[in-house]
C-alpha cells in the first residue's frame with residue numbers, strides 16, 4: 145500500500161508556504177522533477193522559478209517530484225508503488241509531460257534512477273507515445289546535453305523565463321508528438337530534439353558532424369531574458385525541510401562580467417545584467433514580511449552597483465541577510481559592516497589559485513594585496529571565521545603553484561595577526577576542489593588533470609598545512625571530479641556508460657571496466673583548435689574563436705579586462721556601441 149508514502153507527501157505539502165495545488169484534470173499537467181532529495185531541490189531558485197512560471201500559465205498545472213530519501217525509497221520498493229508527485233500524489237505516467245531540472249552533472253545518474261522508479265522505460269527509443277514526453281533544461285543541459293540524449297525526448301536550452309512556458313504549452317498541446325517537436329523546433333528558441341540530430345565520427349573517434357533532419361535548425365540559439373526586471377526571481381515556496389528553510393532568496397543579478405576563464409556560468413549567462421533597485425525593493429519587502437533572512441543571490445551578487453543600498457534596506461528594517469561568497473576586491477569596510485549588521489557570521493573568499501601567476505592564467509583579477517586587505521577588513525568588521533576556496537589541477541599549474549596555496553593561506557592569516565597587533569589569529573577553513581574543464585569556457589580544450597595527479601596535489605597542500613591548528617582543510621574526491629568531467633565533456637556515446645553505471649548500481653569504476661567506451665578519451669585528451677566539440681551546435685552568442693583567443697591569453701598569462709556591455713562587442717554577445725536596437 146502506498147498509504148504511508150501519500151501521508152508523508154501530504155504532510156510535507158502541509159508544512160510548506162506557497163505550494164500551488166490545482167484540481168486535477170482542468171489543466172495540462174507537467175511533472176517538474178529535481179533529481180535530488182526534497183531538501184536540496186527546494187533550495188534551488190531556478191527550480192522554484194520554473195514551478196511558478198508554469199503554474200502562472202492559464203492552461204498548465206505544474207507539480208513537483210523529487211528523488212525519495214532512503215527511508216521513503218524503501219517504502220516505495222516495499223509497497224511496489226511507482227514514484228509519486230508531491231501535490232496530487234500521482235504517478236509520473238499520468239502527466240502530460242515530465243521535465244527534469246538539471247543543475248549539476250552528478251545528478252544525471254539520478255535521472256535514470258527516477259525514470260526507473262516511475263516505471264518509465266529508460267531509453268527514449270524504447271518508449272511509445274503511451275508514455276509522457278521526457279524533457280530537461282537547466283544550467284548543466286545548457287552546457288552539454290549529449291550524454292543524456294539517449295534517455296530524453298527534448299531539451300529546452302535557455303533561461304526559463306525567456307520561453308519555458310511556451311515550450312510546455314506547445315509540447316502538451318499537440319496530440320501528435322512528432323508534430324509537437326517540429327513546431328517547438330520552429331517556433332521556440334532553445335529547443336533541442338536529439339533524435340533530429342545524428343552524429344557520425346572520424347576513425348580516431350572524434351566527432352565528424354551532426355546530420356540534421358529537415359525542419360530542424362543546425363544551431364540551437366539559447367534564449368536569454370533581456371530585461372531582468374520584467375520577471376522577478378525570488379523564493380516562491382518556503383519549505384521547512386530545505387537547506388534555505390529560513391531564507392528568502394532574491395536574485396539581484398545574472399551573468400558576471402569578470403571573465404574568470406574557468407567559470408562556465410560566467411560565459412553562458414552573458415551579458416552581465418543587474419536588476420534595478422526599484423524592482424528589487426518590492427521583493428525585499430515581500431521577503432522581510434515573511435520574517436525570513438534575505439539571501440542575496442546572483443552570479444556575482446556583490447558586484448551589483450547598488451548592493452550597499454539593498455543591504456541597508458534590509459538591515460534598516462531589522463532584517464537579517466545572507467551572502468555566501470564575496471570577491472575580495474568588493475570586500476570593503478562599508479560592505480562588510482553591513483553584512484555583519486545583517487547577522488552574517490562568515491563569508492567565503494575565492495582566490496581559486498595560490499600564486500599571482502596562476503590567478504593571471506585564470507583571469508581572476510585578484511592580487512595578493514586585494515586578498516590581504518579583504519581578510520583584514522573582514523576581521524575588523526567582526527567576520528572572524530574565514531573560508532577560502534581554491535582549485536587544484538588548473539591549466540599550467542606547477543608544484544610551486546600548489547605549494548603557494550598553503551603559503552598564501554598562512555600569509556593571509558598572518559596579515560590579520562599583524563593588523564590586530566597579535567591579539568587575534570583567525571580560524572580558516574580551506575576548501576580544495578579539483579578543477580573540471582567545462583564547455584563554453586576558454587578551458588574547454590584542456591584535459592582534466594587526472595586522478596592521481598590531483599590526489600598528490602591535495603596531499604601537498606595538506607602536508608604544508610600540517611600542524612596549523614586553526615586551519616582546517618576540506619578536499620573533494622578527485623575520482624568524483626573525473627566522472628563529472630566525463631559527463632560535462634562527453635558526447636552521446638557516454639550515454640551508454642551512464643546506462644551501464646546505472647545497471648551497476650552506481651559503480652562507475654565497474655561500468656567503465658566493462659564498457660567498450662573509453663572514458664579517458666573524453667576526460668584526459670587535449671582537444672585541437674579545429675575539433676568539432678559535442679556541444680558546438682549550441683549557440684550562446686559567444687564566438688568560439690573568442691574562447692580560443694582567451695585560451696591563448698591564459699597560456700601567455702595575459703589578463704583580459706572585465707565586461708563593459710555599453711562599449712564592448714569582443715565576445716560576440718553584446719552588439720557594441722551604436723549597434724543595439
Ligand code: SF4
Nearest residue numbers: 707708709712715718
Ligand atoms: S561583448 Fe563584451 S561586454 Fe558583452 S558579454 Fe562579451 S565581453 Fe562582456
